Amino acid sequence: MKTIIKILKILTILIICISATNKNNYSTKNVDYGKLIEEYLKTKIIEPTFVIKNVDKNEFDLLKHKISWLKLEKGLKIIIDGQMIKTTDKVTSNVVWSSGVDSVNFANYLQKVSLYESESLIGFVLTNSPCTGLGCGVNYQIIYNLKTGKQTYFGRFRTGFEFQLYNFNSDDRPDYLSKTFHGRNAKGIDTTEYILYSQTKNGEFEVFETEEQKKFWFKHTYTEFHQNLDNEKFSENWIEKINKNDR
Numbered sequence: 001m002k003t004i005i006k007i008l009k010i011l012t013i014l015i016i017c018i019s020a021t022n023k024n025n026y027s028t029k030n031v032d033y034g035k036l037i038e039e040y041l042k043t044k045i046i047e048p049t050f051v052i053k054n055v056d057k058n059e060f061d062l063l064k065h066k067i068s069w070l071k072l073e074k075g076l077k078i079i080i081d082g083q084m085i086k087t088t089d090k091v092t093s094n095v096v097w098s099s100g101v102d103s104v105n106f107a108n109y110l111q112k113v114s115l116y117e118s119e120s121l122i123g124f125v126l127t128n129s130p131c132t133g134l135g136c137g138v139n140y141q142i143i144y145n146l147k148t149g150k151q152t153y154f155g156r157f158r159t160g161f162e163f164q165l166y167n168f169n170s171d172d173r174p175d176y177l178s179k180t181f182h183g184r185n186a187k188g189i190d191t192t193e194y195i196l197y198s199q200t201k202n203g204e205f206e207v208f209e210t211e212e213q214k215k216f217w218f219k220h221t222y223t224e225f226h227q228n229l230d231n232e233k234f235s236e237n238w239i240e241k242i243n244k245n246d247r
Contacts (some may be wrong), residue, residue: 030229031245033220040045040242044166046174049117055110058167062115062122075105083149088124092140092155093205094178095194099228102155107140114163119174120146123163152205157181159192168239173199175208189222189231218242
């Protein structure tokens with residue numbers, strides 16, 4: 001009987017140790033924060049009414065809207081339903097990379113157009129063509145308000161070319177998520193900061209803030225192509241909790 005009790009005690013200790021090991025392995029499991037961000041943003045997307053992904057004409061119709069564009073000596077001239085905007089003297093609202101805001105006159109090509117009919121907004125993606133070197137990672141984005149004619153300019157570097165609007169606050173005001181590239185360190189690790197912009201009453205987009213908080217953001221540190229999840233980090237001061245992994 002004593003022998004059986006002793007064996008049972010040993011088995012109990014082994015089970016406890018195995019259980020503790022499994023819990024520890026689970027809690028330290030690497031997290032692909034890039035995928036986490038992607039899945040979160042999918043739940044907040046405002047779907048565009050109509051998109052032209054690769055603009056191949058200088059004049060075209062966007063449903064009932066007429067668009068034309070022309071390359072200038074610096075920047076672009078875009079005409080929307082007879083209303084003209086020029087990018088020559090414009091700068092981005094957001095910090096594009098660590099050096100600061102960027103001049104939009106680097107762009108000389110209209111690449112993509114997205115219409116949000118219900119929101120009375122058009123999104124433009126501008127690039128430089130033909131691109132060389134670091135210039136191939138740069139693009140600029142314009143949000144144009146069809147009702148007021150107001151324009152808001154953003155820039156990106158090494159953070160994608162997609163144009164997207166969101167609804168993060170459930171307040172019936174469209175939101176934009178800017179991206180700031182904070183550089184690549186000697187180990188090949190990148191950091192991107194995301195900042196929430198929201199539409200104002202006059203139709204422009206400004207950094208969203210409340211009485212308690214001046215900026216809502218989250219930051220992602222990663223290895224290019226997410227090849228090494230050991231280097232993945234995520235921090236946030238957001239309107240809700242994104243990271244539920246608590247790492």
